[in-house]
Amino acid sequence: MTDQERVINDVLAFTERNEEEQMFNNVKSYINKIKRQRDALKAELKKYESDEKITELKNEIDDLKANSLFIFSENEKKEEIQFKKEHRKCDANIYYYFEGTEFGVAVGLKCSECGFIKDITDYSRW
Ligand SMILES: [Zn+2]
Structure with missing residues (x-):
């Protein structure tokens, strides 16, 4: 090379x-x-x-x-979901009311913002 x-x-x-x-x-x-x-x-x-x-x-x-x-019935559950949906715009807390009667427990919801109250009790369970 x-x-x-x-x-x-x-x-x-x-x-x-x-x-x-x-x-x-x-x-x-x-x-x-x-x-x-x-x-x-x-x-x-x-x-x-x-x-x-x-x-x-x-x-x-x-x-x-x-x-x-509280154990909600199917109908009460549906009502609760509907109530929450309707008051989503309120951006508030939901109060739950339970009222014991001799027939059963009544359930109510209240929106802390607009104050709307709804009885969602499923009386078919009573
Ligand atoms: Zn409301």
Whole structure:
């Protein structure tokens, strides 16, 4: 191998190494970009899942609160949901009234904002 050939070989090897390094760096930065996107999506997904989960748990707590106070019949439950819907715009608390009589327990609801009172007793249970 002549000196000239050796120099050419060195230059080629050097160029190849640099190209490989360049390619490697490109791939590396691409992978990093993908990883960042993945982490961002993971965080987004986690937030979404926890929002869903919180809503689900809140509903469950509402149900437990209502049911531990008094076991509503299906009709009373429907009336309660309807009442809540109608007074959602009031953004208020709902008061529950229970009146024990010798026939059964009467149930009433009151909106703390507009003061509307509704007897939702399911008399078919009496
Ligand atoms: Zn109201």
